[in-house]
């Protein structure tokens with residue numbers, strides 16, 4: 165899918181165009197000199213340790229975080245501009261359990277700004293679209309209950325439905341599989357993959373754990389300590405590339421279609437003390 169990989173140019177306008185982009189807070193540079201085109205239908209995994217600037221990159225693309233240098237375009241224009249059809253699955257935060265908004269209403273918010281007309285036809289079309297999105301994430305059973313009373317995983321599935329309901333040109337996902345059990349991790353990642361294949365939605369998928377989505381990933385953007393690498397998973401997720409990026413010896417093992425890391429886990433997972441010697445790559 166990745167027409168941009170290896171320098172091959174596509175005729176189609178990229179869904180995301182990043183040029184010379186940099187972001188710094190005070191004297192700390194998260195990343196700089198970032199040039200990247202994400203093509204329609206491409207699945208880009210954004211990886212890196214805690215604090216490397218993955219979420220901040222998505223925020224820059226949403227137009228809520230100003231860049232320190234360079235420029236970004238998304239869905240054909242500037243971030244946050246009118247008519248930018250962009251879906252966003254935010255990093256999960258607990259929803260206040262007193263929130264009485266129902267699941268279907270939360271999903272419907274993803275259609276705000278879309279034109280449905282004010283008549284019965286428009287209302288019916290809107291309801292049908294919401295119902296379809298709810299069904300697709302397997303949330304029909306509880307979608308009429310107050311969101312605040314649902315489990316973390318149930319809320320997360322509704323957030324995915326909200327991001328997809330407007331049929332976005334670009335989908336920005338910030339750790340969308342957190343708090344989902346394995347069956348729902350698989351269901352949600354397959355849903356996102358199907359969407360980009362059938363509708364040409366470009367997907368930028370921030371994750372600590374590449375294995376659940378490895379078979380979908382066209383390219384990886386790996387951010388570490390102000391540096392980055394972009395390439396196919398095999399190119400970036402290699403002992404050589406990660407050792408270079410982290411500045412210490414890292415062994416990457418590929419076993420049974422999964423990527424694991426041996427040793428040096430402190431460099432990779434500083435904030436995750438539960439990790440053991442053979443670690444899945446973040």
Ligand SMILES: Nc1ncnc2c1ncn2[C@@H]1O[C@H](COP(=O)(O)OP(=O)(O)OP(=O)(O)O)[C@@H](O)[C@H]1O
Pocket residue numbers: 189194212213214215216217218219220221
């Ligand atoms: N508005 C801000 N002002 C100052 N520092 C900020 C701001 N936003 C983010 N940061 C800092 O920038 C760094 C990168 O944050 P970001 O959330 O992008 O990292 P991340 O790679 O998504 O991390 P994680 O994997 O932990 O979610 C963090 O150290 C964060 O504290």
